[in-house]
Amino acid sequence: NDFYAPGMKQRELLGATRFMDAVTDDARLVMRVLADGNEQGGIALNYLKATGVMRSGSEVERNTKVIGLYLKDELSGKELQVQANAVVNASGAWTDELRQMLGNKKSIRPLRGSHLVIPFWRLPVAFSVSFFHPKDKRPVFVFPWEGQVVIGTTDLDHHNTMLSEASITENEVTYLLDAANSQFDHAALKREDIISSWSGVRPVVVDEYSAEDVAATNKPSDEKREHMVWDDAGCISIAGGKLTTFRLLALEVLRAAQPYLQNNLSISDLDAPSDFSESDESVLIGDHKLSKQRR
Ligand SMILES: Cc1cc2nc3c(=O)[nH]c(=O)nc-3n(C[C@H](O)[C@H](O)[C@H](O)COP(=O)(O)OP(=O)(O)OC[C@H]3O[C@@H](n4cnc5c(N)ncnc54)[C@H](O)[C@@H]3O)c2cc1C
Structure with missing residues (x-):
């Protein structure tokens, strides 16, 4: 232990276990995924906030299909609307904001x-x-x-x-x-x-999270860390999970969105892991305009 972690307290130290785990540079992973998305015909726009959910039918009707989003460019203030067969809400700790607009209770702690x-x-x-x-x-x-x-x-x-x-x-x-x-x-x-x-x-x-009830609920570290996918009439929300499982989570989202899409996604084709390895720098950087410099 003193070799790998000099100065570690020896008193009462009975032993240690060494295990292998993965390390990733999260910022570069995001840039790489965005570059892949752009290459596949997607458009990535920064500072564009989803401010509302567009639904079919009249305003008073509940449970009508989600047909798009109301958006706001946070830099220019310009507001716009986008229509879509399916909407994916992957807004992390902000997931409840769009889901509450669809009549759901809070479920994010x-x-x-x-x-x-x-x-x-x-x-x-x-x-x-x-x-x-x-x-x-x-x-x-x-x-x-x-x-x-x-x-x-x-x-x-x-x-x-x-x-x-x-x-x-x-x-x-x-x-x-x-x-x-x-x-x-x-x-x-x-x-x-x-x-x-x-x-x-x-x-x-968590189930129906309420900040007021928090004292009565689990300690933070006792909460389960499992991810969840919800389908609210064509708005597929994903929350929780880990970076290490992001490809599997994305597949789950695509499967949930499939019923709303006209084209049949060949989701099984996407199951294969990425064809690049850490050792192959040219594949990692490739045409994605990522610099060799990590930061
Ligand atoms: C302290 C901490 C430690 C972690 N440690 C690990 C770890 O060791 N290993 C691991 O694998 N994972 C770890 N994670 C989890 C990992 O960070 C997440 O799994 C990952 O960030 C999820 O990515 P995401 O894109 O779904 O959500 P996020 O990274 O949260 O991104 C959500 C994005 O949505 C945007 N957004 C929010 N609202 C709107 C809106 N209305 N319109 C448009 N955009 C919006 C936000 O600005 C944000 O950019 C950790 C997380 C935290 C907080």
Whole structure:
């Protein structure tokens, strides 16, 4: 352990397990998927917000088919409408917003996860090290990332408005520093060591979530992390899940959308995994105009 994670507390240390896991650069994965989508005839537009759901029939009729979206260009303020046979709502922690317009109750419990970035030399680790926080026994990670080291993550109800960027709180900073210092006590990390932090909000799916009832529901970390696909009369929503399973989730969405599409999707053809591997850089970069530089 001292070889891969120097300074790890030896007292009461009985042993450790090493396991293999995948690492991805999430920003590059998104760029690659967008490039693939454009190549297949799709159009990716940034800063375009879905503000409403267009339905067939009269306004007062319920359960009529979804036939498109009302959109707003957040940069110019211009409003527009787009018609479609099927709409896919993959808006993460904001999934409830469109679903509530279709008469559904809230089903997303927004749980914030925050991370700290510290200089590599303050806590050099060869691999991701996972251990249990001494306070609540939640698993936390210390891992090398882009030449620095990340400590993460927290798992807390996000009561803030979803209109502003999520950010770390003082309590979370203390919680994460305590975690690292409990396992690497010689590091004695302090606030001054922190280079930066970032936070994200997990769309954790629960039955009829109500912020008022939250005290009576599970602790955040006890909530299941399974994804969910809903079909609201042609608006297919997906929430939850992991980056690691994104292709399978996309297939599930396509299967749910199939009944609304005129063309028969040959979904089984899409089951094959991508034909590129990490070792083949030319395929990864290819014609997608991604620079060789990661950042
Ligand atoms: C703290 C944290 C740690 C995580 N750790 C891991 C991990 O270790 N491994 C792993 O595999 N996964 C992890 N995940 C999960 C992973 O980040 C998600 O699975 C993934 O981001 C889901 O992608 P998505 O495109 O469905 O949703 P998101 O990435 O949430 O994207 C949703 C997008 O929809 C946009 N949007 C919202 N409302 C509207 C609207 N009305 N109109 C237009 N656009 C809208 C948002 O701006 C956003 O860009 C983690 C997530 C968090 C928050």
